[in-house]
Amino acid sequence: MVELKDIHFRYKKGRGLFSDLNLTLAPGYIYGLLGKNGAGKSTLLKQIAGLLYPDSGECLLDGYKTSERDPKMLEDIYVIPEEFELPSVTLDVYAKRNAVFYSKFNYDQFRKYLQEFELPEHMKLSTFSYGMKKKFLIAFGLATNAKVLILDEPTNGLDIPSKSQFRKIMASALDETKLIIISTHQVRDLENLIDFVVVLENGRIIFNQNIALISEKLAFEHNLAGVPANEILYHEDMPGRKAGITRNHSGIDTRVDLELLFNGVIKDTKVINANFTN
Numbered sequence: 001m002v003e004l005k006d007i008h009f010r011y012k013k014g015r016g017l018f019s020d021l022n023l024t025l026a027p028g029y030i031y032g033l034l035g036k037n038g039a040g041k042s043t044l045l046k047q048i049a050g051l052l053y054p055d056s057g058e059c060l061l062d063g064y065k066t067s068e069r070d071p072k073m074l075e076d077i078y079v080i081p082e083e084f085e086l087p088s089v090t091l092d093v094y095a096k097r098n099a100v101f102y103s104k105f106n107y108d109q110f111r112k113y114l115q116e117f118e119l120p121e122h123m124k125l126s127t128f129s130y131g132m133k134k135k136f137l138i139a140f141g142l143a144t145n146a147k148v149l150i151l152d153e154p155t156n157g158l159d160i161p162s163k164s165q166f167r168k169i170m171a172s173a174l175d176e177t178k179l180i181i182i183s184t185h186q187v188r189d190l191e192n193l194i195d196f197v198v199v200l201e202n203g204r205i206i207f208n209q210n211i212a213l214i215s216e217k218l219a220f221e222h223n224l225a226g227v228p229a230n231e232i233l234y235h236e237d238m239p240g241r242k243a244g245i246t247r248n249h250s251g252i253d254t255r256v257d258l259e260l261l262f263n264g265v266i267k268d269t270k271v272i273n274a275n276f277t278n
């Protein structure tokens with residue numbers, strides 16, 4: 001369990017970013033962290049990983065402050081940043097050198113993920129494309145069996161088949177002991193994968209809901225023709241039609257369109273949140 005309690009934070013050369021930020025993330029779920037450029041997503045992920053310290057408040061992993069960076073706790077947090085550098089060694093050499101930091105590292109799982117991503121084990125990482133390197137880090141990160149896996153823009157650079165492999169692998173790797181946080185602008189890549197949508201705006205969490213509840217409460221329409229105006233919570237003009245979000249009165253769970261949801265939350269935060277008050 002990750003708990004951020006009353007976090008205040010500002011960069012030395014910046015204005016205050018987080019003020020009284022509170023967030024609880026439970027194991028067994030995949031969280032999608034969404035927000036516009038500069039909303040504070042990377043900073044929030046760094047706070048969780050203990051790479052940045054709050055000015056006040058605390059970030060806890062199972063009750064331990066992540067800012068203390070206790071080695072025992074660090075083996076339970078694995079971060080795949082958006083930008084990274086990898087040494088010029090083969091995959092298996094990299095794994096042997098780095099797996100020692102993770103007591104739950106599982107080589108069988110690692111090889112299975114490499115196979116699923118179609119990555120050759122005996123090639124040098126320096127000969128890999130950006131997308132291949134990213135897939136390698138995802139395979140390594142999952143094989144650490146860390147309790148918290150943080151991925152910043154994981155699908156950047158992945159080709160179309162790799163994106164569906166990614167979704168499949170992430171879903172199968174999740175169990176009740178792990179929590180996964182994925183921050184991305186590629187919201188479509190998270191569809192059918194995440195359990196919670198967390199939206200950050202100017203350092204504030206403006207939306208945090210379970211996907212199942214979202215699909216129960218809201219309906220996502222690609223064509224709003226014939227829908228009474230008072231039923232429409234948010235709309236976008238598309239060529240020849242309007243798409244948008246309405247209340248879901250059908251009693252049937254709808255497919256959540258994350259792009260519409262995100263745009264709706266950013267533009268009409270109160271209107272969207274009003275549907276989740278009871």
Ligand SMILES: Nc1ncnc2c1ncn2[C@@H]1O[C@H](COP(=O)(O)OP(=O)(O)OP(=O)(O)O)[C@@H](O)[C@H]1O
Binds near residue numbers: 017036038039040
């Ligand atoms: N090292 C830094 N020093 C000062 N300000 C910073 C620093 N890093 C980030 N910021 C500022 O903090 C705010 C949040 O940045 P952050 O990188 O967390 O946003 P983000 O949501 O991850 O953005 P993006 O989607 O563009 O990656 C921005 O206003 C940014 O300018």
